[in-house]
Amino acid sequence: MKITQVSKKYGIPASTLRYYDSAGFFPDLKRDENGNREFGPAELGSLKVIECLKKSGLTIGEIGQFFELCKNKDTLGERYELFNTRLKHVEEEIEKLEETKRILEYKKWYYKQALELGSEEAVNKLTQIPSKYAQVKKLLGSN
Amino acid sequence: MKITQVSKKYGIPASTLRYYDSAGFFPDLKRDENGNREFGPAELGSLKVIECLKKSGLTIGEIGQFFELCKNKDTLGERYELFNTRLKHVEEEIEKLEETKRILEYKKWYYKQALELGSEEAVNKLTQIPSKYAQVKKLLGSN
DNA sequence: ATAAAAGTTAAAGTATACTTGAGGTCAAGC
């Protein structure tokens, strides 16, 4: 596959694919007779790993280091540790996003009430509020 | 509370708090007789909202716009829509992170096997792989 | 033959979110 095809299929700008290549993300990428990049299954699979590692909180430089590790057969332990650390990080991120979600749900409820009752003041005066939201309300104080 | 206390209590650099102030995140922030910022309950609550909106994918500029909206009593509907949109966004983000997590779990398992079996080749030759990982393996191809 | 389409490199530019630095004010302690 040529760079434009990959770009279209994965929704990644060609300039970004070149940038990733320059960062060492495609160690085995081949070129055709004109020097044009030829993306094979290995590179397409790498795109998934790259996306995964980015989402897991690694910088471009750190992802490059991972692909460096992959060149060396006796780094299996380091690579295991890397993914284990990333996994823990992502689990924490998910928990933080769940908390963010609870706050957003509270705010959504809050403004829905404000619209129905006519003002924020009216919502703030409510004595009975769904237990689901009570904790969040406390956290935010006057907000 | 003075800026340094807030900084210590919330682990946010004083420079960042000033930057947030300059972005309009504390519309009602008071100053003492020397012109020093005095953070009250409203501002401390705002910090939670700011963190929430940042996590939900808004830029600093967009969070500033939200605080602008809050100055106007007839923007309750817009604010409701904002939080509703952010909620949907965060739900999608959580789903993406769950997928990221599944890939990381596969990679962790893969390298654990490689360590136990002595090489990546040995793992790639396995015919029986836990069903949990089969889908991910397919997705990644040769990676 | 010539121009458009698709690829290349290297270097400079951009956007976001801070962070740092210079230069200054003010209250408290020695």
Add this chain to the structure above:
DNA sequence: GCTTGACCTCAAGTATACTTTAACTTTTAT
């Protein structure tokens, strides 16, 4: 009286991840 510490402003600097630009080659269509 003078230094220290905590605050201030404003402008410039930094880091990350791209993106854009310029200058060039090659293949394909008119």
